[in-house]
Every structure is written in structure tokens, then in C-alpha cells.
Amino acid sequence: MNILAVDTALSACSVAILLGDRAVVRCEPMPRGHAEALMPMLADALAEAGIGYGAIDRFAVTVGPGTFTGVRVGVAAVRGLALATGRPAVGVTTLEALAATARRREAVAMLVAMDARRDEIYAQTFSAEGEPTSRPQIRRLDDLIDGLADAGTAAGMAVVGSAAEMVADAARAAGREARVLGTDSAPDPLEIARIASERAPEGPVRPLYLRAPDAKPQAHAAIDRR
Incomplete structure (x- = not known):
């Protein structure tokens, strides 16, 4: 093929x-x-x-x-x-593609963390076999660290992505183990x-947006007829 x-x-x-x-x-x-x-x-x-x-x-x-x-x-x-x-x-x-890229270096359970700016992170966790163990999401950094702890996935988590160092530093500051597997952007x-x-096509491809667009329609302005 x-x-x-x-x-x-x-x-x-x-x-x-x-x-x-x-x-x-x-x-x-x-x-x-x-x-x-x-x-x-x-x-x-x-x-x-x-x-x-x-x-x-x-x-x-x-x-x-x-x-x-x-x-x-x-x-x-x-x-x-x-x-x-x-x-x-x-x-x-992009999250699963980054996970697959990182697995070529080391096949471990990992968190893919991409900098979404505005103190937010695009994130998803994957098993050592490459299967997703959470859904793609956008979270604030502190909420992401707390959520990982609640799910029992923070200890020893390998982090990859453009926000990997930021997330690993925050995890360590919270007393949890984390290491940077890569900073791939x-x-x-x-x-x-x-x-x-390995994936069967399922109709037309569609964008995955986790955040609303920055551009907003302008409110209808009053028409000055003078």
C-alpha cells in the first residue's frame, strides 16, 4: 500500500x-x-x-x-x-503522532503535552503499547497535574512534547516523579x-479543535444614516 x-x-x-x-x-x-x-x-x-x-x-x-x-x-x-x-x-x-514518534525512542507509558499557550496544555496519555488511556484535552497546567495525580498516572510518567519540560517541572514541584522523554514540537x-x-478510513477527515477560534464575529453595528 x-x-x-x-x-x-x-x-x-x-x-x-x-x-x-x-x-x-x-x-x-x-x-x-x-x-x-x-x-x-x-x-x-x-x-x-x-x-x-x-x-x-x-x-x-x-x-x-x-x-x-x-x-x-x-x-x-x-x-x-x-x-x-x-x-x-x-x-x-497530532497527539497520537507525537506519541508514536516518541515510542520509536522508548516504548513506555507517556503523557504527550503540547504548549497551547495562555497557560494551557494540549494533553493525552498513552500506554507503553501506544494505546490512548485518556481523551485529547486542553487543560490549565495546574489542573493537568492534579488530574494526573487523581488518575494515578503521574508517578514515573514520561512526558513528551513542546510542553514536556514545563509539565515535568510542575510535576516535580508538586512532589511527583516525571521525566522528559523528548521535547518534540x-x-x-x-x-x-x-x-x-493500520486504520480503516471513516469518511471525510475533519479537524480536531479543542479550543474555540480567537476570531469572533463582530456584533452588528448600528447603521449611521445621517
Whole structure:
């Protein structure tokens, strides 16, 4: 099965093409500019792989949580490619993709913690086998530490993600054991492709938003008819 995976949800623009036991990977760190970078990166990766879009059997994309613009760029691109080729698409969360990336280094139970800013954390726990043991959530740092303690998962927890050091420091300050497994701010796109290879498509991919957008519709202003 040939799988093309895309990630634009976080701090990088990444593409991976999984061709059996061969892979082509492109990854460029960038806080913004994903929309302009993605299509040329896809064309470059396909050229190296020696195939066209018609040879792709399945598409995969990170659906969030992440930046609103980044998530929309990746999801829209993959939806369009899936529609144009008649091939299915699979959504993968950034949290599970980061967990899979970290498990390549060490297969342990872990907390994936991503900085959501405003003193909030995108978080999810996973077993040593990579199975989710909680749902994706957005929590304040102190609430997250308390919640982990209540669930009995804080002791010895390995933490990975852009907020890993912040969470580990807070856990230690609360008298609990925690260690930083990695401070990855974006997943390996090859892991996104591998997850998608084992997941049955379930209709159109949809963004995963854990926070309401910052932009709010303006209230209707009174019309000055003078």
C-alpha cells in the first residue's frame, strides 16, 4: 500500500510517502507559511519517489490539535487530493503522532503535552503499547497535574512534547516523579503514514479543535444614516 502523509498542524511542514519498505520524507520547520510550502514539497517528494498522485492508495493528515490555520491547510489539501484521486483519507491526531514518534525512542507509558499557550496544555496519555488511556484535552497546567495525580498516572510518567519540560517541572514541584522523554514540537510524518496504514478510513477527515477560534464575529453595528 502506498501512503502519502501530510502534517502542517504544528511547527513544521512535513510530507512522507510510504512505499512498502521504502520511504520518502520531507520536513521543514516553520511557524507559518505552510500553505505556500506544502504543494511544492509534495511535488518534490513524489518526484523522488518516482510516482504520481494516482499511485497513492491512501492519504493521511494530522487533524489537530494545533494551529487553526495549519490544521486547515493540511486537512483541505488532503481532502482535495482524496477527492481528485478517488482514494480514501485518514485523520491522525497530532497527539497520537507525537506519541508514536516518541515510542520509536522508548516504548513506555507517556503523557504527550503540547504548549497551547495562555497557560494551557494540549494533553493525552498513552500506554507503553501506544494505546490512548485518556481523551485529547486542553487543560490549565495546574489542573493537568492534579488530574494526573487523581488518575494515578503521574508517578514515573514520561512526558513528551513542546510542553514536556514545563509539565515535568510542575510535576516535580508538586512532589511527583516525571521525566522528559523528548521535547518534540512536531511528529515524524513517517509515523503518521504508519498509523494510517493500520486504520480503516471513516469518511471525510475533519479537524480536531479543542479550543474555540480567537476570531469572533463582530456584533452588528448600528447603521449611521445621517
